[in-house]
Amino acid sequence: MIAETVCSAVSAAGLGIAVVTAYRRRFLSAARIAAYSLVPVGLVMTGVVGWLADTAFSPTAWAGFGVLGAAWLLFTGTRAAERRRAGGAGRERRAAPETRPGVAAPTSSAPAVRGDRRPAAAPRSSSAGDDFSDIEAILKKHGI
Structure with a gap:
């Protein structure tokens, strides 16, 4: 009853x-x-305010919210435990380097020089040169 009165006063x-x-x-x-001020009266007329007032002062409703919260905590806790268990084994697998039998690891062709500040140039393949030639043609077309 008091909630309806307060909503009516706010609307007025x-x-x-x-x-x-x-x-x-x-x-x-x-x-x-005016549109915002009509919302509380509309809520009173549809019965939403009465339902909320009954729910807010009901111990059974609050116990239900507590049970829902406990269920949510259980869901999230078990999900985190699953991820931790699955993630730990996956990290160990990823940390180990993959080696194939008969394939040598790539090595650098030139030793690093202490005074050299620029990185060693990577060898270019024929496909990389084709890609750059396309880009150069586009830039020349636009006058850059």
Whole structure:
């Protein structure tokens, strides 16, 4: 009963503010304020406010929220444990280097020189040269 009274008072105050705003010739703002002020009355008329008031003061409803929270904690806890167990084995597998029998590991062709500040150039393949030639042609076409 008190919730309905409070909602009605809030709506009446909102409509009063909308009238004052409309008097100041700000009709768009007045219409928006009137729309917001009608929402509490609409909620009272549909019964949502009564349902919320009954739920807020019901010990059974709060116990139900507690049970739902416990279920959510169990779901998230078991999910985290699954990820940790699956992720640990996966990390060990990924950490080990993959070696194929009969394939040698790539080595650098030139030793690193301590005073050399520029990185060693990677050998170019024929496909890489073709890609750059296409890019050069596009840049020349646009005059760059």
